[in-house]
Amino acid sequence: MGKGGDAAVGASRKIQLIGGDDKVDKYTWDEVKKHITPDDAWVVYHNKVYDVSGWYDHPGGGVIFTHAGDDMTDIFAAFHAQGSQAMIKKFYIGDLIVESTKKDQRQIDFEKGYRDLRAKLVMMGMFKASKGFYAYKCLFNMCMWLTAVAMVYFSDSTAVHVGSALLLGLFWQQCGWLAHDFLHHQVFKHRKYGDLAGIFWGDLMQGYSMQWWKNKHNGHHAVTNLHNSSLESLDGDPDIDTMPLLAWSLKQAQSFRAANNGKDTAFVRTAIRFQAFTYFPILLLARISWLNESFKTAYGIGASTANAKAEMERKGLQYPLLEKVGIALHYTWMAILTTGFGQWSIPYSMMYFFTATCSCGFFLATVFGLGHNGMSVYDAETRPDFWNLQVTTTRNIIGGHGIPQFFVDWFCGGLQYQVEHHLFPMIPRHNAAKVHKLVDSFCKEWGVKYHEADMIDGTMEVLRHLQNVSDDFIVEMIKDFPAM
Numbered sequence: 001m002g003k004g005g006d007a008a009v010g011a012s013r014k015i016q017l018i019g020g021d022d023k024v025d026k027y028t029w030d031e032v033k034k035h036i037t038p039d040d041a042w043v044v045y046h047n048k049v050y051d052v053s054g055w056y057d058h059p060g061g062g063v064i065f066t067h068a069g070d071d072m073t074d075i076f077a078a079f080h081a082q083g084s085q086a087m088i089k090k091f092y093i094g095d096l097i098v099e100s101t102k103k104d105q106r107q108i109d110f111e112k113g114y115r116d117l118r119a120k121l122v123m124m125g126m127f128k129a130s131k132g133f134y135a136y137k138c139l140f141n142m143c144m145w146l147t148a149v150a151m152v153y154f155s156d157s158t159a160v161h162v163g164s165a166l167l168l169g170l171f172w173q174q175c176g177w178l179a180h181d182f183l184h185h186q187v188f189k190h191r192k193y194g195d196l197a198g199i200f201w202g203d204l205m206q207g208y209s210m211q212w213w214k215n216k217h218n219g220h221h222a223v224t225n226l227h228n229s230s231l232e233s234l235d236g237d238p239d240i241d242t243m244p245l246l247a248w249s250l251k252q253a254q255s256f257r258a259a260n261n262g263k264d265t266a267f268v269r270t271a272i273r274f275q276a277f278t279y280f281p282i283l284l285l286a287r288i289s290w291l292n293e294s295f296k297t298a299y300g301i302g303a304s305t306a307n308a309k310a311e312m313e314r315k316g317l318q319y320p321l322l323e324k325v326g327i328a329l330h331y332t333w334m335a336i337l338t339t340g341f342g343q344w345s346i347p348y349s350m351m352y353f354f355t356a357t358c359s360c361g362f363f364l365a366t367v368f369g370l371g372h373n374g375m376s377v378y379d380a381e382t383r384p385d386f387w388n389l390q391v392t393t394t395r396n397i398i399g400g401h402g403i404p405q406f407f408v409d410w411f412c413g414g415l416q417y418q419v420e421h422h423l424f425p426m427i428p429r430h431n432a433a434k435v436h437k438l439v440d441s442f443c444k445e446w447g448v449k450y451h452e453a454d455m456i457d458g459t460m461e462v463l464r465h466l467q468n469v470s471d472d473f474i475v476e477m478i479k480d481f482p483a484m
């Protein structure tokens with residue numbers, strides 16, 4: 001538990017009694033910003049300061065440390081169930097000196113404006129899920145799975161088997177969106193039900209560990225497109241932690257070099273030079289890496305991020321048995337299907353496995369890539385306010401170039417409204433279109449740049465961005481080694 005929360009000692013320790021009156025300790029923003037590591041972590045919530053140092057028992061895990069030394073007011077609202085505020089009190093150590101944040105009146109009004117908008121959405125019932133919608137989605141997904149299985153069981157045709165593998169890839173992608181909604185607690189108020197549904201659609205059907213996913217994904221939401229402020233801090237977005245394969249900014253490549261004795265290996269130089277071309281091939285194999293990380297998480301033999309590692313060491317898995325059983329059952333049904341119920345040769349089974357796996361990686365990652373890649377990337381220490389961060393790092397996907405909107409809506413599983421989802425991750429996807437209208441007009445009112453693109457234009461933007469980073473990297477290399 002954090003120093004502040006240490007049996008609520010923090011609160012009494014920090015409040016001085018002078019002449020019978022309670023005198024609260026006051027802190028400047030600069031003081032708060034000094035406490036940025038997990039072992040020395042202060043956070044601000046509605047202008048009050050809390051010391052959560054070393055609080056690995058936080059029910060949401062190590063993601064709390066992404067906001068060490070920062071204001072957590074809006075990310076707290078984004079993630080928590082009503083009532084979680086009650087627990088904050090025991091970490092209280094004093095008040096923030098508001099003037100020390102140097103926010104002008106416009107910024108104060110803007111922050112109030114987006115918090116009011118959130119309250120309005122609650123009043124409009126936008127956070128309430130339609131159980132019928134999710135029942136239909138679950139049923140539809142199960143039908144996809146059964147069809148893929150039946151195509152293998154009842155047919156001897158290679159074309160049908162390839163079709164089954166592609167359908168399985170698409171099924172996994174759609175399971176990804178379902179597990180995503182359940183684990184963001186969009187569907188059930190009772191969080192345990194969301195977790196259990198997440199284990200079904202995540203561990204059992206996809207082979208992805210629920211906890212691995214939560215760690216990585218919640219971290220990504222908290223600090224979207226941010227680079228770590230230092231090696232010790234845990235305030236970087238795990239989704240853009242793709243070095244040495246891909247660099248999303250020149251600074252990212254430079255930081256990687258600095259962390260590796262100031263030198264780029266030949267592999268790093270080649271990877272970044274050609275990253276606009278290797279992007280799609282890498283996506284094809286993304287599922288294999290996610291399966292590997294999930295397996296390691298569920299069986300306690302590794303963790304994918306520094307946050308997850310620290311959390312595992314101190315707290316362990318939330319559902320150790322269910323995760324292990326879920327992943328084991330996943331590989332069992334996969335082994336049966338992938339071998340054509342024990343009928344196929346090894347090369348044929350491999351063909352089926354890789355067709356399904358690579359197509360899934362491609363279907364999933366195209367949507368992820370469009371969501372944030374090629375959008376603004378920030379340094380953790382200069383991150384803007386919550387609203388600006390989420391809107392400027394995120395791209396919505398619309399129909400276009402012959403791809404109809406209804407297909408985009410189905411294929412992207414709600415994440416076509418990625419901006420709205422990042423602002424309000426607990427709003428169910430079937431309400432996103434209504435929320436979009438209000439978010440769009442709020443952004444126009446306050447001059448926040450809101451970006452949307454169709455799947456083709458968005459992909460071209462991602463590739464152009466990668467090429468630009470690559471060009472900057474090459475220019476830097478030429479400066480250092482003019483003879484190359």
Ligand code: HEM
Nearest residue numbers: 059060063064067072075079080081084087088091218222
């Ligand atoms: C003093 C500060 C905090 C307290 C007392 C606190 C408390 C809690 C509690 C009681 C829960 C479980 C109930 C619920 O899900 O609402 C929870 C979950 C969660 N918290 Fe926090 N929290 C704090 C700060 C943060 C911060 C700063 C973040 C993100 C940057 C965060 C991210 C999460 C997430 C993602 C979950 C949900 C995890 C899940 O789905 O299993 N929390 N927190």
